[in-house]
Structures are given as structure tokens and as C-alpha cells.
Amino acid sequence: MRQPAPKDAKELEAVETREWLESLDYVLQSGGPSKVARLLRDLTLHATENGVKLPFTANTPYINTISADEQVLMPGSPDIERRIKSLVRWNAAAMVVRANKAEEGIGGHISTFASAATLYEVGFNHFFRGHDGGDGDVIFFQGHAAPGVYARAYLEGRLDETHLANFRRELQPGGGLSSYPHPWLMPDFWEYPTVSMGIGPLMAIYQARFTRYLEDRGLKPKSNAKVWAFLGDGETDEPESLGAITLPAREKLDNLIFVVNCNLQRLDGPVRGNGQIIQELEAAFRGAGWNVIKALWGREWDPLLAKDRDGLLVKRMGEIVDGQYQKYAVEPGAYVREHFWGADPRLLDMVKHLSDDQLHKMTLGGHDPIKVYNAYKAAVEHKGSPTVILARTIKGYGLGEAGEGKNITHQQKKMNEEELRAFRTRFGIPVSDSEIGKTPFYRPKEDSVEVRYLKERRAALGGFVPSRKIRSAPLKALSPEVFDEFSKGTDGRKASTTMVAVRLLSKLLRDKDIGKLIVPIVPDEARTFGMEALFRQIGIYSHVGQLYDPVDMDTLLYYKEASDGQILEEGITEAGSMSSFIAAGTAYATHGVNTIPFFIYYSMFGFQRIGDLIWAAGDSRARGFLLGGTAGRTTLAGEGLQHQDGNSQLFALAYPNCVAYDPAFAYEIAVIIADGIRRMYVEQESIFYYLTVMNEQYAMPVMPEGVADGILKGMYRFRAASKPDTPLRAQLFGSGAILPEVIKAQEILESTYHVAADVWSVTSYTELYREGHRCERWNMLHPGDVPREPYVSQCLKNAPGVLVAASDYVKAMPGAIDRWLPRPLTTLGTDGFGRSETRAVLRDFFEVDHRYIIVATLGALARDGKIEMSAVQEAIKALGINAEKSNPAAS
Ligand SMILES: Cc1ncc(C[n+]2csc(CCOP(=O)(O)OP(=O)(O)O)c2C)c(N)n1
Ligand SMILES: [Mg+2]
Numbered sequence: 001m002r003q004p005a006p007k008d009a010k011e012l013e014a015v016e017t018r019e020w021l022e023s024l025d026y027v028l029q030s031g032g033p034s035k036v037a038r039l040l041r042d043l044t045l046h047a048t049e050n051g052v053k054l055p056f057t058a059n060t061p062y063i064n065t066i067s068a069d070e071q072v073l074m075p076g077s078p079d080i081e082r083r084i085k086s087l088v089r090w091n092a093a094a095m096v097v098r099a100n101k102a103e104e105g106i107g108g109h110i111s112t113f114a115s116a117a118t119l120y121e122v123g124f125n126h127f128f129r130g131h132d133g134g135d136g137d138v139i140f141f142q143g144h145a146a147p148g149v150y151a152r153a154y155l156e157g158r159l160d161e162t163h164l165a166n167f168r169r170e171l172q173p174g175g176g177l178s179s180y181p182h183p184w185l186m187p188d189f190w191e192y193p194t195v196s197m198g199i200g201p202l203m204a205i206y207q208a209r210f211t212r213y214l215e216d217r218g219l220k221p222k223s224n225a226k227v228w229a230f231l232g233d234g235e236t237d238e239p240e241s242l243g244a245i246t247l248p249a250r251e252k253l254d255n256l257i258f259v260v261n262c263n264l265q266r267l268d269g270p271v272r273g274n275g276q277i278i279q280e281l282e283a284a285f286r287g288a289g290w291n292v293i294k295a296l297w298g299r300e301w302d303p304l305l306a307k308d309r310d311g312l313l314v315k316r317m318g319e320i321v322d323g324q325y326q327k328y329a330v331e332p333g334a335y336v337r338e339h340f341w342g343a344d345p346r347l348l349d350m351v352k353h354l355s356d357d358q359l360h361k362m363t364l365g366g367h368d369p370i371k372v373y374n375a376y377k378a379a380v381e382h383k384g385s386p387t388v389i390l391a392r393t394i395k396g397y398g399l400g401e402a403g404e405g406k407n408i409t410h411q412q413k414k415m416n417e418e419e420l421r422a423f424r425t426r427f428g429i430p431v432s433d434s435e436i437g438k439t440p441f442y443r444p445k446e447d448s449v450e451v452r453y454l455k456e457r458r459a460a461l462g463g464f465v466p467s468r469k470i471r472s473a474p475l476k477a478l479s480p481e482v483f484d485e486f487s488k489g490t491d492g493r494k495a496s497t498t499m500v501a502v503r504l505l506s507k508l509l510r511d512k513d514i515g516k517l518i519v520p521i522v523p524d525e526a527r528t529f530g531m532e533a534l535f536r537q538i539g540i541y542s543h544v545g546q547l548y549d550p551v552d553m554d555t556l557l558y559y560k561e562a563s564d565g566q567i568l569e570e571g572i573t574e575a576g577s578m579s580s581f582i583a584a585g586t587a588y589a590t591h592g593v594n595t596i597p598f599f600i601y602y603s604m605f606g607f608q609r610i611g612d613l614i615w616a617a618g619d620s621r622a623r624g625f626l627l628g629g630t631a632g633r634t635t636l637a638g639e640g641l642q643h644q645d646g647n648s649q650l651f652a653l654a655y656p657n658c659v660a661y662d663p664a665f666a667y668e669i670a671v672i673i674a675d676g677i678r679r680m681y682v683e684q685e686s687i688f689y690y691l692t693v694m695n696e697q698y699a700m701p702v703m704p705e706g707v708a709d710g711i712l713k714g715m716y717r718f719r720a721a722s723k724p725d726t727p728l729r730a731q732l733f734g735s736g737a738i739l740p741e742v743i744k745a746q747e748i749l750e751s752t753y754h755v756a757a758d759v760w761s762v763t764s765y766t767e768l769y770r771e772g773h774r775c776e777r778w779n780m781l782h783p784g785d786v787p788r789e790p791y792v793s794q795c796l797k798n799a800p801g802v803l804v805a806a807s808d809y810v811k812a813m814p815g816a817i818d819r820w821l822p823r824p825l826t827t828l829g830t831d832g833f834g835r836s837e838t839r840a841v842l843r844d845f846f847e848v849d850h851r852y853i854i855v856a857t858l859g860a861l862a863r864d865g866k867i868e869m870s871a872v873q874e875a876i877k878a879l880g881i882n883a884e885k886s887n888p889a890a891s
Contacts, residue, residue: 113148130463143195198238204229234266249289273323298363366391471592539565585622603628644834729801
């Protein structure tokens with residue numbers, strides 16, 4: 001057979017292609033786009049089955065997802081909205097410029113909001129739902145855009161000039177405005193902190209999921225409310241930003257909308273100078289299963305794209321790297337004509353009717369309200385998956401010479417008079433030349449068209465945003481019976497504090513009043529903590545229930561997933577779990593439901609790994625219990641260096657509203673948790689708890705009389721010396737799993753060394769430290785008054801003998817209180833890297849077992865001249881301690 005000549009082959013190919021396209025056009029006309037999509041899917045499947053390897057592409061062309069033909073007109077008045085937006089722009093910039101007029105500039109950012117103004121204003125005028133009419137949207141604002149959010153609240157009449165003048169001057173009379181979103185500092189305004197990049201989007205994902213959880217469990221009626229997360233394109237480099245994006249797609253969270261402000265710049269320069277951040281993000285989000293909407297080009301591009309029959313313009317748009325796009329933004333139109341359009345005479349021809357100035361002013365999608373409106377509309381109407389909007393903008397938009405599109409723009413805080421005048425003129429702000437030097441704030445009169453319009457819009461959308469209100473009533477006090485059994489001891493039976501905490505948790509879950517409000521959260525660690533009984537008891541939450549027969553179905557404790565399941569089994573993500581904790585711990589405000597989260601995890605992977613999210617929980621005024629499991633550097637045997645936690649109690653000290661305890665006994669845990677529920681949910685204090693729980697088992701004693709107050713304050717005398725009149729005396733402090741070592745030391749000191757020691761359980765060095773400093777501060781400021789005596793001093797001022805403390809944490813913990821003790825404190829602790837070993841060997845290595853407590857006590861007595869040094873040397877020998885062993889703190 002004759003092979004077709006090359007020319008014929010090409011022609012044949014062209015004919016073939018045309019035929020296929022014509023059939024496709026026919027289907028498109030007769031059956032519409034969905035039929036075409038189905039056919040293409042079927043074709044792909046068929047081709048793959050027959051061995052055709054199709055190239056993978058996760059991207060769509062570099063154009064708007066919503067074409068000009070598909071877009072709808074915007075309701076409302078574009079003209080009034082533009083004027084409002086200009087005023088917001090002006091006041092936001094003025095706020096920052098004024099804050100930096102003084103010698104000592106106090107920072108602030110103009111360029112982030114300048115690029116995002118349209119993204120926010122379209123939301124404020126048309127989409128963001130306030131909480132007044134029931135459930136509002138939850139909005140995670142980009143932290144650096146805060147000046148714009150304040151400027152709008154000023155136009156709305158919620159903030160006044162003094163507030164604006166005191167931006168970043170929070171300690172001024174009348175109050176100022178916090179630099180970034182901080183509910184701790186502005187509890188009626190901001191809902192969630194975001195400025196530590198990456199945590200906003202992560203928290204938003206888990207917030208959206210938690211909303212579903214509340215609805216599925218019947219704790220809240222179903223609603224259409226959305227969770228919006230605004231983030232920067234540079235911010236997406238943070239692992240937290242993208243690290244959890246498969247979850248909302250998997251769980252079909254169509255109540256979640258990300259808006260990425262793609263100004264192509266971060267702080268130092270372009271986000272992807274040599275690439276395209278938008279295409280990169282599109283691929284990542286599409287791959288994860290999101291609905292991706294690109295809003296790249298403003299309306300001026302529509303007629304050009306309509307003319308682009310052979311795809312030249314689309315191709316050109318897609319081949320420019322971001323660094324070059326940034327260059328086009330700062331150069332005049334002639335440069336753009338030459339370098340962008342000049343790539344092909346046919347492209348040049350397309351824009352020959354436009355002047356250089358018109359070329360320069362062609363807007364981008366994120367600056368065009370109609371493109372943004374259509375993207376948001378599509379996002380809120382989309383069903384079945386979360387949506388991300390990738391909106392292209394220019395960093396520092398409108399700042400002109402003062403920074404628009406420049407690499408320095410992120411740090412731009414000052415504008416000279418000329419720049420301010422240009423900005424004023426560009427946005428038509430009614431501020432005269434003579435006034436401009438003062439950078440005055442401008443708010444039109446209360447009955448002006450602008451103020452009336454924006455107030456009407458907000459009223460129609462359910463009130464102002466952001467706005468934080470406590471929407472739940474306090475809980476009633478819990479009946480003490482729930483906690484009773486824990487004070488009775490275990491009658492010699494051994495138990496670990498983890499077992500106790502889990503038992504208490506399951507009792508709380510059964511409580512008829514608060515049971516349903518408890519939210520257990522685990523990062524794939526339930527079995528580690530002996531919580532598997534809860535799987536069956538309350539179920540693991542899954543929106544779709546359980547679509548399979550669990551492999552352990554015929555066992556009592558099978559892995560039960562249910563749509564009304566109560567446990568949040570997050571899988572291996574402490575960051576995700578903590579975000580759930582924040583959602584559940586703030587639901588008393590955000591959702592009007594007093595959920596009580598218990599997040600239990602490997603203690604080493606808490607403060608150490610996700611400390612910034614715990615900080616955000618504190619800022620968010622989240623309530624609930626963090627349980628650091630398998631805690632204690634020497635108590636967690638075998639796991640070694642990266643698992644053994646001797647740090648978390650120290651870290652907790654730095655979190656101002658975190659109340660931390662290292663309890664040793666069942667009744668201590670019960671007292672602490674009972675009081676925690678009272679303080680957080682009855683008294684409504686904005687605090688949260690951290691408890692370390694261990695897996696060493698020992699008998700739990702009966703609760704001594706009258707110790708509850710001491711447990712909560714941080715220490716109480718657990719056991720007094722049996723022969724207090726003995727000449728040699730000591731006070732021994734122990735915490736957590738090291739307390740039994742201290743008790744053992746007490747017994748041997750008495751029987752073998754004739755030292756009578758009292759044993760104190762120190763449940764919280766943090767609480768003692770804070771209370772001591774409260775007293776000291778008061779005394780400093782009130783020199784003439786009767787001085788206040790720290791609780792530690794009250795406990796120990798009359799206690800005789802030497803003072804020795806041992807814990808499974810770093811020595812700085814007991815060190816935190818020694819200034820209020822009557823005599824110097826000898827501290828034993830676990831500074832240094834952990835080791836894989838047995839408990840006994842580890843406690844020898846870290847020098848915290850009963851033998852070291854004995855030696856430390858004898859040493860202190862010898863230094864006091866109460867016994868001979870030789871007696872200490874003999875004890876070291878008798879107890880089998882190697883005095884020449886290496887120092888664990890440094891090895
Ligand atoms: C965790 C963290 N690291 C660093 C910063 C400092 N920082 C603030 S803004 C910024 C650049 C932001 O760029 P992008 O996310 O693109 O936002 P844009 O301002 O461009 O909208 C950086 C590095 C921060 N706030 N948080
Ligand atoms: Mg950016």
C-alpha cells in the first residue's frame with residue numbers, strides 16, 4: 001500500500017481534526033457543555049483502557065475561569081461602591097502614614113490592603129454575612145490588610161477618629177487599634193488571629209469542618225454560612241497554608257472559600273519571579289479536588305480576548321513569568337506595547353486602537369468589581385467542594401511612585417506630600433492641597449449617599465463584620481458527683497494518670513447536661529492513650545457515616561464511624577487537631593454553642609511543634625483542655641530523644657492565659673478539670689488548660705482532707721513527716737510521675753538516714769510563679785501597704801529543714817519559685833536530650849530517682865552543717881550512684 005506523502009499526511013490530520021471538532025461543536029450546540037464534558041470523560045477512559053498515555057495537566061489556560069459571556073451584571077451602584085472603596089483606601093493609607101510621621105515610626109502596611117481593597121469591598125457590600133440574623137460568615141482577614149478593615153469600620157461609624165489616630169497605639173487613653181487581627185486585644189471586633197502566616201487558612205479549613213460537625217450532631221441548625229479565608233500568595237509558601245487542603249475537598253466542604261490575593265509579590269520580591277504562582281496554585285488546588293476560579297483579567301481585556309480567535313493572546317498571557325508581569329505593572333504603556341504585545345505583529349494589531357496610557361491602565365481581575373463579584377457569586381453557589389479564588393492584583397495598587405508594584409512596596413509606610421496628592425487625586429478624595437500635609441481622615445456626613453449605602457448593605461447582610469460576640473449562655477454548675485470516685489483512691493490497684501483522665505472523660509461524655517458538648521480530639525493516638533472504648537461509645541465523626549464493614553466489626557470496641565460521631569479523629573496532624581481545638585474552643589462565641597474540647601496528644605508534639613497555633617488559641621480566647629499524653633522525659637520509656645518531653649511545662653509558662661498542671665494523682669486531675677469547667681464555662685473566663693498525663697502506673701491514694709485549694713493554687717502538703725521532732729528536717733517537692741519517687745525518698749530518708757521530711761505535691765510551678773509575681777508586683781507599687789505574701793511563702797515559711805524539688809521537667813520549673821522560699825532550693829530535673837531506655841535507667845541517667853533525691857537532701861543538710869560531708873559520700877556509695885557519670889544536661 002502506498003504511504004501518504006508527508007504533505008498529504010498533514011492535510012489528512014487537519015481534516016481529521018476538523019471532523020472531530022465539528023462533531024464536538026454539534027454536541028455542544030445540541031446537548032450543551034455538560035454533555036461535552038461527559039463525552040470527553042468517556043473518551044479519555046476509553047483511550048486509557050486501550051493503552052493511550054494522556055499527558056497530565058492540572059492547569060487551565062491563563063485566563064479568567066468565568067468568561068465575559070457567563071458573567072452577570074452586578075447589583076447595586078458600582079459608582080457609589082467605587083467612591084466608598086476610594087475613601088476606605090484613603091483612610092487606610094492615612095492611618096499608616098500618620099502612625100509613621102513621628103521619629104519613631106511604629107509600622108503598619110499600606111500595600112497589602114491597596115492590592116486587596118476590591119476583594120474586600122465586594123465582600124462587604126454583597127457577600128459577607130453578619131451574625132445578627134443568626135449564623136454569619138466567619139472571615140479570616142489577611143493580617144496585613146487590617147488597616148483597610150479598620151478604615152471601613154470607621155466609615156460604618158463603628159470606630160472613630162481617635163481609634164484611627166491610635167492605630168498601633170493600643171495603650172493610649174480611649175484605646176487604640178491592634179496592629180493585626182487579635183481577638184485578645186479587640187474582643188468585640190476580631191474573631192480570629194491570622195497574621196502569623198499560614199495559620200489563618202489552616203484554621204479556616206477546620207472551622208468549616210467544625211461547622212459541619214455541629215450541624216451533623218444536631219448542636220446547631222444547618223445554615224448557608226460560609227467560612228472565608230483571605231491569604232497572600234506569598235503566604236502559600238507556609239506549609240500550614242496548603243498542608244491540609246485535601247481535607248475540605250474530601251469532606252466536600254462547600255461552605256469554605258479561600259481568596260488568594262495574587263499580587264505576585266511577597267515581602268522581599270516576587271513570589272515566583274521565574275514561574276507563575278497562580279498556575280502553581282491552580283494545579284495544587286485542582287489536584288486536591290477544589291473548585292478553582294481564576295479572576296486574572298479586568299473587563300478591558302474582554303473585547304481583546306473575544307477577538308483572539310486563534311488563541312495568540314491566551315498563549316502570550318500564559319508564557320509570561322511573574323517577574324516580568326511585575327515589570328509590566330511598573331512600566332509605562334509603551335514598554336508594555338513593545339514587550340508584551342510586540343511579540344507578534346498580530347498581537348500588536350489587536351491593540352493598535354489603544355493609547356499607551358490605555359494599555360497601562362488595563363485592570364487586573366482582582367481590581368475589577370465585576371470580576372470579583374462573579375467569582376464570589378460562583379463560589380457561594382458552588383456545591384460539593386470548597387472553592388479557591390485566585391485573584392490577580394498589583395501590590396501597592398494606586399500608590400503610584402510611592403510603591404505600586406515595586407519590590408520595596410511591602411515595607412512602604414511613608415508617603416510624601418506629592419505622593420499623597422497624587423493618591424488623593426487618583427481616587428478623588430475631597431481633601432484640599434492645604435490640608436493634605438496633615439493627612440486627615442475623611443468620613444462623609446452621616447446622611448451622605450455613601451454612608452447610607454454602606455450601612456444599608458450591611459443591614460441587609462446581617463450586620464457589621466468583623467464582629468465578635470459571645471452568643472452562648474454560661475453553663476450551669478456541674479454536679480460534683482461526676483468527680484467523686486476519683487477522690488477515693490484505687491485501693492492499691494495501679495493506674496496511670498492517662499487512664500484516669502480517659503475515665504473522667506468518658507464519665508463527662510455520659511453526663512446528661514454537658515456530655516454532648518464534649519469534643520474529644522485525637523491525632524491518631526487514641527489507642528496510645530487507651531481511648532479505643534470511646535470509638536464504640538460515642539463514635540468517630542464522619543459526615544458520610546461508615547461506608548464499609550469495619551474489619552473489627554465483631555469486636556466490642558470496633559472502629560465506628562458515624563455522621564453523628566463525637567470524636568474528631570484527625571489523623572496524624574497536631575496542627576489540624578489544634579485548629580479543631582480552636583474552632584471547638586471558640587464556638588461559645590462564633591456559634592453560640594459551649595463545646596468543650598479535650599485534645600489529647602503526645603506531649604512532645606504540642607507546644608514544641610505547634611506552639612504558634614496554641615498561641616493563636618490563647619489570642620482567640622479559646623477554652624478547653626489540652627492533655628499532653630505520654631509526658632515526662634523519664635516516664636515515657638523507650639521512645640527516645642524526639643518523643644520524651646521535659647519541656648512542655650516550661651513552654652506553657654509563657655502562654656499568659658494557659659493554666660498548666662503536672663498532676664500526679666487521680667483526685668488532682670478531677671479537682672483541676674472540675675475547676676476548669678467551672679472557670680471556663682460557668683464563670684466564662686477566657687483561659688484554657690494544659691495537663692500533662694503519664695503512662696506509668698501506680699496506686700492512686702485517697703484524697704487527703706482540705707487539699708483542693710492547694711491543688712489548684714499549685715502545691716499542697718501531701719504527707720507530713722511522721723516524726724516531725726527529728727533534728728534533721730527536709731521539705732521535698734515532687735510533681736507528676738516523679739512524686740512517687742519523692743515519696744519513696746521520704747521513706748528511706750526517715751528509716752535509713754533519720755531525716756524527717758514532708759512531701760509536697762507541686763501541681764503547677766506556673767501557677768505558683770504567676771501568683772508570686774502578682775504579689776511582688778503589688779508590693780512594688782504599694783510600698784506603704786501591708787505586703788502581700790506569695791502562696792509559696794505562706795506554705796513554707798514555717799516549714800523546717802532543707803528544700804529539695806524533683807520533677808520530670810527542666811530544672812527551670814522549680815527554679816521559677818525559689819525566690820519566695822525561706823531557704824535555697826536544690827532542684828533536680830531533666831535538662832538534656834532524652835534516650836531510649838527503661839524508666840529506672842532513665843531516672844538514673846537524668847538523676848531524678850529517689851536515690852538522687854536522698855543525696856540532694858543529705859547534701860543540703862551537710863551544707864547547712866547539720867551532718868558531715870562524709871555521710872553524703874557514703875550515701876552516694878551505698879545507693880550505687882556513679883559520681884563520675886556524664887552530665888545528662890550536656891550529653
Ligand atoms: C509566619 C510568618 N512569617 C513571616 C511573617 C512576616 N511577613 C509579613 S507579611 C510578609 C509577606 C507577605 O506576602 P504575601 O503573603 O504575598 O501577602 P501580600 O502582602 O503580598 O498580600 C511576611 C514575610 C509573618 N507575618 N508570619
Ligand atoms: Mg503577595
